[in-house]
Amino acid sequence: MPVMSYAAAIRDALDVALARDPGVIVYGLGVTDPKGVFGTTLNLHQTFGPARVFDMPTSENAMTGIGVGAALGGLRPVLTHQRLDFALLSLDQIVNNAAKWHFMFGGRRSVPLTIRMIIGRGWGQGPTHSQSLQAWFGHIPGLKVVMPTTAADAKGLLLESIFDDDPVIFLEHRWLHNMTGEVPGGDHRVAIGSASRLRAGGDVTIAALSLMTVEALHAVDHLAGQGIACDLIDLRSVRPIDWPVIEASVRRTGRLLVLDTGYTTGGVAAEIVTHVVESCWSDLRVSPQRLAMPDSPESTSPALTESYHVRAADIAAAVGSLLGRPVETASLAAARRHPHDVPGDWFKGPF
Amino acid sequence: MRADLSQRLLRDMIRIRAVEETIAARYGEGKMRCPTHLSIGQEAPAAAAAAVLRPTDLAVSGHRAHAHYLAKGGDLPAMIAEIYGKATGCARGKGGSMHLIDERVGFMGSTAIVGGTVPVGVGLALARALAGGDDIVCVFMGDAVVETGVFFEAANFAVVRRLPVLFLCENNLYSVYSPLSVRQPPGRSLQSVAAGLGLAASGGDGNDVRAAYGLIAAAADRLRSGNGPQFVELATYRWREHCGPHYDNDIGYRSIEEFEAWRRDDPIVRFREALLAEGTIDGAWLEATEAALAAEVLAAFAFAEASPFPEPEQAFRGLYAKPLGREAVSCR
Numbered sequence: 133m134p135v136m137s138y139a140a141a142i143r144d145a146l147d148v149a150l151a152r153d154p155g156v157i158v159y160g161l162g163v164t165d166p167k168g169v170f171g172t173t174l175n176l177h178q179t180f181g182p183a184r185v186f187d188m189p190t191s192e193n194a195m196t197g198i199g200v201g202a203a204l205g206g207l208r209p210v211l212t213h214q215r216l217d218f219a220l221l222s223l224d225q226i227v228n229n230a231a232k233w234h235f236m237f238g239g240r241r242s243v244p245l246t247i248r249m250i251i252g253r254g255w256g257q258g259p260t261h262s263q264s265l266q267a268w269f270g271h272i273p274g275l276k277v278v279m280p281t282t283a284a285d286a287k288g289l290l291l292e293s294i295f296d297d298d299p300v301i302f303l304e305h306r307w308l309h310n311m312t313g314e315v316p317g318g319d320h321r322v323a324i325g326s327a328s329r330l331r332a333g334g335d336v337t338i339a340a341l342s343l344m345t346v347e348a349l350h351a352v353d354h355l356a357g358q359g360i361a362c363d364l365i366d367l368r369s370v371r372p373i374d375w376p377v378i379e380a381s382v383r384r385t386g387r388l389l390v391l392d393t394g395y396t397t398g399g400v401a402a403e404i405v406t407h408v409v410e411s412c413w414s415d416l417r418v419s420p421q422r423l424a425m426p427d428s429p430e431s432t433s434p435a436l437t438e439s440y441h442v443r444a445a446d447i448a449a450a451v452g453s454l455l456g457r458p459v460e461t462a463s464l465a466a467a468r469r470h471p472h473d474v475p476g477d478w479f480k481g482p483f
Numbered sequence: 484m485r486a487d488l489s490q491r492l493l494r495d496m497i498r499i500r501a502v503e504e505t506i507a508a509r510y511g512e513g514k515m516r517c518p519t520h521l522s523i524g525q526e527a528p529a530a531a532a533a534a535v536l537r538p539t540d541l542a543v544s545g546h547r548a549h550a551h552y553l554a555k556g557g558d559l560p561a562m563i564a565e566i567y568g569k570a571t572g573c574a575r576g577k578g579g580s581m582h583l584i585d586e587r588v589g590f591m592g593s594t595a596i597v598g599g600t601v602p603v604g605v606g607l608a609l610a611r612a613l614a615g616g617d618d619i620v621c622v623f624m625g626d627a628v629v630e631t632g633v634f635f636e637a638a639n640f641a642v643v644r645r646l647p648v649l650f651l652c653e654n655n656l657y658s659v660y661s662p663l664s665v666r667q668p669p670g671r672s673l674q675s676v677a678a679g680l681g682l683a684a685s686g687g688d689g690n691d692v693r694a695a696y697g698l699i700a701a702a703a704d705r706l707r708s709g710n711g712p713q714f715v716e717l718a719t720y721r722w723r724e725h726c727g728p729h730y731d732n733d734i735g736y737r738s739i740e741e742f743e744a745w746r747r748d749d750p751i752v753r754f755r756e757a758l759l760a761e762g763t764i765d766g767a768w769l770e771a772t773e774a775a776l777a778a779e780v781l782a783a784f785a786f787a788e789a790s791p792f793p794e795p796e797q798a799f800r801g802l803y804a805k806p807l808g809r810e811a812v813s814c815r
């Protein structure tokens with residue numbers, strides 16, 4: 133299987149979709165420019181032409197509504213935003229039109245629209261370039277929301293989103309773009325609403341999403357060396373959530389830790405804890421915990437982001453506290469090779 | 484034009500360029516850790532506006548705001564410290580390059596969402612109009628702002644209420660790497676769009692600082708005498724990459740010829756040579772001015788570097804005017 137980056141896997145999915153169905157269109161700010169949205173759309177317009185792959189004016193709200201209309205008119209639009217924060221201008225079209233059209237017109241027509249939004253972090257992205265608002269979209273009946281972590285899932289979920297007949301919000305973390313993995317060729321699909329179990333263990337269930345799954349992998353593998361076996365579930369979808377997988381795991385472990393890239397209050401982690409408390413009460417041995425972003429915007433200064441994000445060492449410590457036993461975490465923090473505000477050497481700032 | 488005004492315009496442009504070039508030169512040190520949009524090549528509109536606006540006038544701007552902040556009289560060391568993420572920064576390290584503020588001089592804020600401060604500027608003008616007086620609000624904006632819905636809505640309200648707003652549009656032909664051709668139909672100017680909304684629109688060469696001054700001063704005069712909102716479009720060009728310290732002509736979104744033509748049209752060189760030829764300045768003036776500005780810039784960077792970082796708990800403070808009992812509701 134070819135190994136490629138998450139960004140390349142997204143581009144691969146778009147390439148497959150555009151080739152498969154002439155109704156697929158791809159647009160957004162910078163889609164055809166020389167950087168191609170961090171490489172995810174690079175040169176697609178050369179293969180598929182400027183009528184189907186195009187740049188747009190800085191008019192996020194209208195261009196979303198135009199996507200809704202194009203979808204109703206028979207196309208399968210994929211709209212891309214370089215930051216989720218820019219898509220906030222289009223909430224009306226997403227929430228009042230895209231999410232509700234099928235329901236409020238008695239099921240006559242659905243809206244097969246995919247909206248990619250990139251979540252920023254670090255290098256001073258600051259208050260308005262770093263928000264992770266999956267909870268907002270997950271709150272809206274009528275939307276589907278996916279947050280793939282691996283390159284293969286990015287491809288599989290993007291293709292599934294594009295060919296889904298309902299609106300899907302596809303959330304990709306900027307810090308995942310350069311992570312690599314094996315990616316199946318062709319029309320690879322991953323079902324929306326299916327979680328994936330990345331590590332099997334009987335001590336603690338960890339439900340994570342997006343970049344938090346990567347931090348969790350570091351923590352889980354580290355804890356394995358201390359005789360602690362975690363069941364690590366990568367949610368992949370935020371709406372719908374794969375409850376059977378989470379419930380089955382919690383029934384085995386009796387302990388739950390939920391990780392989220394969004395703010396703590398009213399977040400996806402809160403939803404999962406609530407659901408597990410409601411459905412698995414008698415299986416729980418200790419009270420479930422969540423680790424999410426503090427209820428405060430991300431600051432710009434590197435001095436103010438150092439203790440802001442959840443890192444692997446925090447996760448390992450939380451697992452220890454769920455188990456009521458001391459765990460060694462210092463070496464996890466020490467193993468970090470990059471400054472806290474960049475994902476790796478490949479990231480030279482500024483965006 | 485009076486000699487002191489000419490000298491001021493040139494001095495302000497040289498100052499902005501010196502600041503921006505120093506940021507570019509030092510960005511690679513990795514101490515300015517935030518997205519940074521430089522105004523090199525676009526100094527004239529800011530300098531011209533600076534000479535027209537009064538300290539009591541207000542201004543707002545967007546992501547490319549260093550020049551506007553400095554032109555309005557914003558504190559230079561506090562801006563550099565902000566870009567360095569220091570506690571002495573104008574936003575105490577919370578906002579960085581894209582979120583500048585200096586209320587002392589009426590610079591009410593710049594933000595990173597395109598078009599985001601346009602209605603804020605109109606709202607500030609509403610407050611000013613209710614208070615009376617003839618102060619105005621300058622909304623600094625790029626060409627892409629004319630594509631945003633919020634511009635149409637805010638400008639319309641400003642026209643309806645005849646609010647004292649100057650929409651000052653620096654048209655540098657690009658939004659990131661997207662040329663105007665993917666954003667506006669051929670043959671339609673931004674001015675004509677503004678005029679269609681009922682804004683009194685004018686425009687001209689944004690690399691000719693005297694011409695820019697003339698256009699802005701005339702618009703400001705009309706505003707102060709109650710003539711309703713004005714739109715001034717100034718043609719100019721960003722030299723370096725959209726965001727960051729480098730040149731990016733190699734990546735292919737614009738031609739080297741286009742870039743070179745604009746660089747030959749350097750607003751500073753143009754004006755400097757004119758003033759030298761006229762005898763408004765001489766070599767000694769130039770040397771002394773450049774030396775003084777270089778020293779000021781160096782001192783600002785030294786201040787920023789020597790300043791402390793904010794205390795870590797500041798990451799969770801300052802959300803509300805009146806703090807909640809427990810500000811950061813974090814599980815950790």
Ligand SMILES: Cc1ncc(C[n+]2csc(CCOP(=O)(O)OP(=O)(O)O)c2C)c(N)n1
Nearest residue numbers: 218547595596597625626627628657658659
């Ligand atoms: C609503 C929104 N969409 C997209 C962006 C990404 N973005 C940042 S700067 C920029 C270009 C704006 O162009 P212009 O207004 O012409 O200003 P310039 O950069 O040329 O000075 C864009 C699209 C954003 N910040 N906000």
Ligand SMILES: [Mg+2]
Nearest residue numbers: 625626655657
């Ligand atoms: Mg522009």
